[in-house]
Structures are given as structure tokens and as C-alpha cells.
Amino acid sequence: MNKIKQTLSTITLQKLKKNYWSVLGFGVIMILIFELSSAFILKPHNDEKIRKTPSLSFDFFPTSTTNQIINHEYYTLSYNEKQEQAEWIAYELKKSYVRSGNFKRPYFIKDPKVKTGSADWRNYKNSGYDKGHLCPAGDMQFAISAYNDTFFTSNISPQLHVFNNGVWKRLEEKTRYWAAKYDGIYVVTGGVLKAPLKTIGREKVSVPQYFYKILLDKSNGKYKMIAFLIPNQKSDKPLYAFVVSVDSIEKMTGIDFFPKLDDKTENRLEKGNDYKSWSFN
Structure with a gap:
């Protein structure tokens, strides 16, 4: 009987050893397969990269006077709680972004990333703005998530309809034209939040008297810049009539728009107001 038990024990031990090495060998094989598949995995399409990689490849952020920087997937803003809106919005508008998405227009909602709370859209109701x-939203029609993010209330400012649907719309369309023509540009835009300003709504959202848009192009390894300062009112003037120097907008806002440019390049670009290198046709 003891010999039988001993024989069974020996057989069991041998099976355990065999199973152990089988399991270990299988594990090693699976690890090798995983490593090899990782090495040869297909890279995602560029559009897939766009959706997964934040647009924070934009590396020309302005300074913030409020120290409340909000990073969204495809644009960044500096929120001014006192004025209940962004003092600037900055993003890269790539050539591949310029397309029609035909997305359903969502409702405006508060920005969950603004710790102090962005203004409620109801402040605009019956305000005349x-x-x-x-x-x-037209700059972000390449992906539904990008499009929807433009409907945070941190991304809006009170504009007269004749301005918003007039000269400002013309400038937005021209900006997309330049993004396609120059293979992408950098955009910084906002209202001039210089007191005293009229306010609207329960939260006293400030109404800028002027809006600015600054564009930077670095195609072909060469920089060029153009800045617009437009009154918040109706205008049929050509867009080039509103071209100013970036320096003049910096003086009005207290913002340094392109601090990461080397000083020589920054000084050269920001003091000029020559628009001839930009196609207005």
C-alpha cells in the first residue's frame, strides 16, 4: 500500500512539474507575441491622432492676467472671472481642420473646467447681444467633440448681431481661407476688457467695445503676423482697414501675446501693421 502511495505521489509531482513548465513556456510565448505585435502595430491615421492628441501642440500661448488657464482638447483660454468671459482664446487652425462637418448645433453650457464658474447663457437672454x-464653431468642424467644445460659455462674449453676423463673420471666414492657403496658422482672439464697460445679465457679463484677432503663420520656415482690432458695431469697411500692430493691442490689454518667440522675431512682427503679405483676394 505504501509503495502504491509513493508511486502515485511521484506521478503527481511529475505532472505538476510538467504543467509548471508548460504554463511558464506559454507565458513566455505570449509575452514575446505581445512585444512583437507592439513593435509592428499600425500607426493611427492622422485624423485619429487629431482626436486623441490635444491641440496643445500650439506653443505660442499668450500670458494670462488672471492666472486661470483652461485647456480644452483643441483650444486654450484664459478666463477672466471679473468680466465673466475669456480674455483670450488660442489655438492652432490646421489646414486639415478646415472642412464642413454638418453637425447638429448644441446648446450652450457652462464650462466645467472653469473653477470660478463661467457665466450662464441666460445672461444673454433679451440683452440685445x-x-x-x-x-x-466653423473652425472646429473636423470632429464632433471639437465642435461641441466651442459651445462652452467660457468661449462666448456679448456681440451685437450686426457685428457678429457681419464684419466679424467675414474675418472668421477669411481666417479659415488663410489657414487653408498657408497650410495652417495660429489664432489668438478675444475682446478688449478695458473698463469702464457696459454689462449684461445677473452675473454682469462685460460687453467689449472692441474685439481683436491675431494670426501667426510660420509656413516655409518664415514667420508673418497680422492683427485686427474691430469695434463691436456694424461695419462695411474692408478687413484690411482694421489691421493694427500687435504692440497696440498689447498696450490696450496688458497681455504679451507671443512671449515664446525669440525677442528679435517678436519685436519685428509685433510692431508692424503691413498686411501686404496676406492675401485679401
């Missing part, structure tokens, strides 16, 4: 986009 549009909920004017700073980063236009």
Missing part, C-alpha cells in the same frame, strides 16, 4: 463665439 448675441452669444458671440471667440473660437468659432
Whole structure:
């Protein structure tokens, strides 16, 4: 009987050893397969990269006077709680972004990333002012998530309808034209939040008297810049009539728009107001 038990024990031990090495060998094989598949995995399409990688490849952020920087997937803003809107919105508008998405227009909602709370859209109700986009929905029609993010109330500012649907719309369309023509540009835009300003709504959202848009192009390894300062009112003037130097907008706002440019390049670009290198046709 003891010999039988001993024989069974020996057989069981041998099976356990065999199973152990089988399991270990299988594990090693699976690890090798995983490593090899990782090495040869197909890279995602560029559009897939766009959806997964924040647009924070934009590396020309302005300074913030409020120290409340909000990073969304495709644009960044500096929120001014006192004025209940962004003092600037910055983003890269790539050539591949310029397309029509034909998305359903969502409702405006508060920005969950603004710790102090962005203004409620109801402040605009019956105010006589549009909920004017700073980063236009039209610039973000390449992906539904990008498009929807433009409807945070941190991305709007009170604009007269004749301005929003007039000269400002013309400038937004021209900006997309330049983004396609110059293979992408950098955009910084906002209202001039210089007191005293009229306010609307329960939360006293400030109404800028002027809006600015600054564009930077670095195609072909060469920089060029153009800045617009437009009154918040109706105008049929050509867009080039509103071209100013970036320096003049910096003096009005207290914002340094392109601090990461080397000083020589920054000084050269920001003091000029020559628009001839930009196609207005």
C-alpha cells in the first residue's frame, strides 16, 4: 500500500512539474507575441491622432492676467472671472481642420473646467447681444467633440448681431481661407476688457467695445503676423482697414501675446501693421 502511495505521489509531482513548465513556456510565448505585435502595430491615421492628441501642440500661448488657464482638447483660454468671459482664446487652425462637418448645433453650457464658474447663457437672454463665439464653431468642424467644445460659455462674449453676423463673420471666414492657403496658422482672439464697460445679465457679463484677432503663420520656415482690432458695431469697411500692430493691442490689454518667440522675431512682427503679405483676394 505504501509503495502504491509513493508511486502515485511521484506521478503527481511529475505532472505538476510538467504543467509548471508548460504554463511558464506559454507565458513566455505570449509575452514575446505581445512585444512583437507592439513593435509592428499600425500607426493611427492622422485624423485619429487629431482626436486623441490635444491641440496643445500650439506653443505660442499668450500670458494670462488672471492666472486661470483652461485647456480644452483643441483650444486654450484664459478666463477672466471679473468680466465673466475669456480674455483670450488660442489655438492652432490646421489646414486639415478646415472642412464642413454638418453637425447638429448644441446648446450652450457652462464650462466645467472653469473653477470660478463661467457665466450662464441666460445672461444673454433679451440683452440685445448675441452669444458671440471667440473660437468659432466653423473652425472646429473636423470632429464632433471639437465642435461641441466651442459651445462652452467660457468661449462666448456679448456681440451685437450686426457685428457678429457681419464684419466679424467675414474675418472668421477669411481666417479659415488663410489657414487653408498657408497650410495652417495660429489664432489668438478675444475682446478688449478695458473698463469702464457696459454689462449684461445677473452675473454682469462685460460687453467689449472692441474685439481683436491675431494670426501667426510660420509656413516655409518664415514667420508673418497680422492683427485686427474691430469695434463691436456694424461695419462695411474692408478687413484690411482694421489691421493694427500687435504692440497696440498689447498696450490696450496688458497681455504679451507671443512671449515664446525669440525677442528679435517678436519685436519685428509685433510692431508692424503691413498686411501686404496676406492675401485679401
